[in-house]
Amino acid sequence: MNTRLKRLVIGGAAVAAMAFTAPTAEAQSDVEVMLLHGIPGVDVDVAVDGSVVIPGFAPGDMQDLSPFAGQTLTNLEVRVAGTEDVAIGPVDEFAVPDSGSWTVVAHLDADGTPTITPFENNTEPTADGEGRLTVRHTAAAPAVDLVVGDARPIEGAANGDSADLELPAGEIAGAQLAPAGGDPIIDVPTVNLAAGTNLIVYAVGSLEDGTFTFLTQEREVGVETGAEDGASDTQTEDSDGTPAPTEVNTGDQSASSNDLMLVGALGLAAVAGAAAFGAARRGRQAA
Amino acid sequence: MIGRGRPHDAGDHDHDHGAMTELAPPTPPAFPPPDPGDAHDPAAAHDPTPGRRRGPLVTLACVSGVAAIALGSIALLGGDADDEVVLDVTDVIADEPPVTIPPVPIETLAEPTPDERLANDPEGPNSTTASDDAAGADPELSPLAELLGPRYSAVPEEIEPRPRPVGVRSDAIDIERFPIRAVGLEDDGQLEIPDETEIGWYQYGATAGRPGATVLAAHVSWNNTTGPFFRLGTMEPGDRLTVALDDGSSRDYEVIERTMYDKDSLPRNRIWRNTGLETLVLITCGGDFNPDIRRYRQNIVVYAVPVASTAPVSAS
Numbered sequence: 001m002n003t004r005l006k007r008l009v010i011g012g013a014a015v016a017a018m019a020f021t022a023p024t025a026e027a028q029s030d031v032e033v034m035l036l037h038g039i040p041g042v043d044v045d046v047a048v049d050g051s052v053v054i055p056g057f058a059p060g061d062m063q064d065l066s067p068f069a070g071q072t073l074t075n076l077e078v079r080v081a082g083t084e085d086v087a088i089g090p091v092d093e094f095a096v097p098d099s100g101s102w103t104v105v106a107h108l109d110a111d112g113t114p115t116i117t118p119f120e121n122n123t124e125p126t127a128d129g130e131g132r133l134t135v136r137h138t139a140a141a142p143a144v145d146l147v148v149g150d151a152r153p154i155e156g157a158a159n160g161d162s163a164d165l166e167l168p169a170g171e172i173a174g175a176q177l178a179p180a181g182g183d184p185i186i187d188v189p190t191v192n193l194a195a196g197t198n199l200i201v202y203a204v205g206s207l208e209d210g211t212f213t214f215l216t217q218e219r220e221v222g223v224e225t226g227a228e229d230g231a232s233d234t235q236t237e238d239s240d241g242t243p244a245p246t247e248v249n250t251g252d253q254s255a256s257s258n259d260l261m262l263v264g265a266l267g268l269a270a271v272a273g274a275a276a277f278g279a280a281r282r283g284r285q286a287a
Numbered sequence: 288m289i290g291r292g293r294p295h296d297a298g299d300h301d302h303d304h305g306a307m308t309e310l311a312p313p314t315p316p317a318f319p320p321p322d323p324g325d326a327h328d329p330a331a332a333h334d335p336t337p338g339r340r341r342g343p344l345v346t347l348a349c350v351s352g353v354a355a356i357a358l359g360s361i362a363l364l365g366g367d368a369d370d371e372v373v374l375d376v377t378d379v380i381a382d383e384p385p386v387t388i389p390p391v392p393i394e395t396l397a398e399p400t401p402d403e404r405l406a407n408d409p410e411g412p413n414s415t416t417a418s419d420d421a422a423g424a425d426p427e428l429s430p431l432a433e434l435l436g437p438r439y440s441a442v443p444e445e446i447e448p449r450p451r452p453v454g455v456r457s458d459a460i461d462i463e464r465f466p467i468r469a470v471g472l473e474d475d476g477q478l479e480i481p482d483e484t485e486i487g488w489y490q491y492g493a494t495a496g497r498p499g500a501t502v503l504a505a506h507v508s509w510n511n512t513t514g515p516f517f518r519l520g521t522m523e524p525g526d527r528l529t530v531a532l533d534d535g536s537s538r539d540y541e542v543i544e545r546t547m548y549d550k551d552s553l554p555r556n557r558i559w560r561n562t563g564l565e566t567l568v569l570i571t572c573g574g575d576f577n578p579d580i581r582r583y584r585q586n587i588v589v590y591a592v593p594v595a596s597t598a599p600v601s602a603s
Contacts, residue, residue, distance in 0.1 A: 036441055051429030064436025129491075168472060170491040170561075173448035190446040202441070215441035242499070243491045244559040245478035247550055251507040251514065251572035251583050 031069040031099050032121075032219075036062045038107035038138050038204035039114055040211035043081035048073070056081050059204075060215055062103075070098030103217060105202065107138035110159040112206050119162050122198060125222040129243030131169045131193035132221065133201065136162045140206035143180040146188070156180045168243035169195035177203065189214055195241030196223040449494045450532040455486065455503060455569075459526040459542075462486070465515040467503065478570075483509035486516070492559060495530040495538040499561035503530075504570040507583075516571035520545070520587045528567060528591050540567045540591035547574050547585045558588065567591040 037044070037059050046054035054063055058081075076091040101121035109115045119136060126132050135146055137157045146154035146163075154163045157180075172191050176184035193199050198219040205211035223241075456463030470479040470487035481487045486505040493499030506514025526542040548554070558568050567590070574585025 034439075047427075048429050048431055051427040051431070053429045053431045054435065055428065055432070060440055060442040062439045062441045064438065066436050067434045068431075168491045171446075171449055189443055190448045191443065192446060214443060216443040217439075217441050239555060240499075240560050240562040242559045242561050243472065244555045245472055245489075246476035248478045248480070248504055248553065248570050248586050249550075249572065249582055250480050250504060250516065250570065250586070251509065 031066060031097065032101040033065040033069050033096055034062050034103045034217065035065050036103055036105045036107075036202065036215065036217065038105050038202055038215060040205045040209075040213065042087075044087065045079045045081050045083075047077040047079055049075050050077075052079070062215075062217060065096060065104070068096045071096050101219065103200065105136070105138050107202075107204055108140040108159075108206055110140060110142065112140040112208065117160050121200070121219060122164055123219075123221055125224045126166060126196055126198075128223055129169055129195055129239070129241060130166050130223075131195055132198040133165045133167050133172065133191075133193055134162060134198060135165070136200060136202045139203040139212055140208065141203065141212065144177045144203070145180055145182075147176040147178050147184045148174070152178075164198075167193055169193050169241050170243070186212065191216065194218075195243075196221060449497065450534040450536065451490075452488045452495055452501065452503065452530050453533045454531040455528060456531075457522070457526060457528045459522050460518040462505075462515055465505065470504070478504055480504055480506060482506070483512055483514045489559075493561050493565070495532055495567065496536070496565070497561075498563060498565055500558055500563075500566045500568045501530065502558060502568045502570060507571040507573060507587075514571065516569065516587075519569055519571045519589055520547075520573050522569075522589050526591075527594070528569075530567060538567075539594045541594045542589055542591045544590040546588050546590075548588060549585055550583075553586060553588070557590075565593055567593075 035054070035057075037057050040059050043056060043058045045052045046057055057063065072093055072095045074091075074093045075089075076094070077086045077089040079085055080087055097118070097120075101123050102118050103121060104116060104118045106114065106116050117138065122132060122134070135154055135157065137144060137159050139159065141159070143156050143158040143161075144154075145152040145156065153165055157163055170193060172188075172193055174190075175188040177186040177188060178184040188201065191199055191201065198221045200217040200219070202215040202217070203212070204215055205213050451469060452467050454463060454465075454467055465484065465486045467486045467488050468481055469490040470481065471490055473479050478489065479487060483506050486503050488494075489502035489504065492502045495501050505516040505519075507517050507519065508514050522542050522545055524542050524544060528540040528542065529537050530540065531537045553570075557566075558570070569589040569591070571587050572583035572585070573587040574583055576582070577584050
């Protein structure tokens with residue numbers, strides 16, 4: 001049996017016998033609760049009041065618990081899969097959220113001790129042509145920066161932290177993680193961020209044990225309607241979600257305006273470039 | 288911009304379209320240098336249309352960093368620690384025997400709607416019974432198990448990054464000496480344009496060989512000199528273009544249209560898309576110049592479509 005699990009102190013989101021308080025159907029229709037197994041290496045059964053509710057829950061599995069929203073769960077046991085060996089618990093009580101979107105993550109804390117963290121997901125729609133990338137540090141690793149090229153859009157994220165980035169929809173490749181302030185050491189997998197979705201990337205496992213990896217969860221949040229349309233034209237409703245630049249400016253801030261007009265006219269008329277170049281040079285000297 | 292505040296969110300989400308780039312490791316030249324003998328030009332040897340006119344092959348002088356990876360529009364945002372609640376109920380773990388709860392009134396529970404949720408697993412939720420035979424052998428499966436929603440896999444699929452354009456050549460205009468780098472959006476939402484020494488590939492659009500529009504944009508003039516697309520306005524239908532990709536492949540296109548648009552009238556559905564007919568789109572500025580804002584009032588757009596000879600089937 002994994003010794004980590006023995007040390008697990010369940011923080012909250014316990015699935016247990018439930019004190020039902022007559023939930024309404026409406027309350028459940030707009031609530032989403034997911035349980036994510038983010039501890040590498042151990043398959044478990046989750047038992048409630050002595051009976052298994054979630055059998056064979058494997059690392060990387062994500063179980064929809066939305067039907068239990070609004071319930072107070074009590075008496076949870078986490079067992080090694082297929083056995084009666086209780087690895088975690090019993091946990092006395094936990095109230096499953098009754099509104100909003102939550103992902104409850106079983107993961108390692110910074111020191112490698114299993115823990116559970118409920119993250120509330122951002123359900124706001126994205127802007128037109130954008131998606132929301134959420135990065136969650138749920139790994140036994142020090143604080144990290146997200147490195148993209150020369151930029152660090154997330155800095156000093158520690159275990160249990162979550163950060164949202166609103167980005168143009170598209171492929172995200174080449175991102176890396178670095179110890180806060182240090183050089184990148186881990187490649188983040190290439191992901192496709194679709195417009196109107198929230199892509200959540202979880203760093204899980206242990207750097208020390210070599211079990212560090214990534215899990216992802218994709219949620220539909222929709223695109224803002226009635227937003228200001230910065231696109232090139234107004235046919236937003238027909239867009240396939242590709243971000244549209246507001247403008248393409250490919251010829252300003254050069255020489256004088258007269259020269260530029262000349263350059264443009266020459267380009268259109270297919271006159272030799274040398275003439276325009278000469279004109280531009282003359283203009284610059286005059287200026 | 289519409290406010291992005293949300294309940295339970297103490298942090299203000301800075302919504303910054305800052306464009307940023309990463310210089311990738313040096314890549315080999317987009318196009319091979321010309322062979323003096325020409326008869327054994329490796330490019331020509333693989334050219335399925337040997338009869339067509341070619342411009343001189345010029346080695347790209349500077350292609351390191353061409354496959355730049357740009358990931359624009361990333362908000363600077365620190366750890367959003369206020370966003371979640373880490374529950375620690377160590378002290379509430381019961382020493383007493385567990386409380387027994389009355390049976391669950393099943394009819395009060397809403398049916399889960401799996402199709403409303405986006406899972407990574409395209410096959411949909413895993414079967415809870417199929418996921419572990421050993422668990423199925425457990426005689427004590429709680430009635431609560433039937434109430435669970437679907438189970439998904441959060442293990443991401445491995446995605447190979449798309450090949451990226453690193454160079455473009457034409458038989459009509461001299462553009463192959465300019466390296467290409469990936470560009471995104473500026474803070475104010477306009478297209479990021481490299482200086483006069485480079486051509487920008489719009490990384491949120493398509494790439495050559497994939498559905499949608501591969502957009503290459505460059506200055507007509509900049510820094511008191513001509514830009515890479517200085518002569519774009521002279522391209523005519525029938526002109527050929529070849530895009531070199533960082534995986535070593537290339538793709539041939541034929542110009543089908545050249546159109547001038549007012550700056551605010553670029554057709555979004557033709558240019559900014561990742562679906563539909565594969566099209567190569569070259570954009571620069573032209574037309575009237577507005578001296579007040581020192582900008583052109585129009586964009587020149589050249590559309591090109593793949594020529595049949597570059598379809599994969601004819602590669603052999």
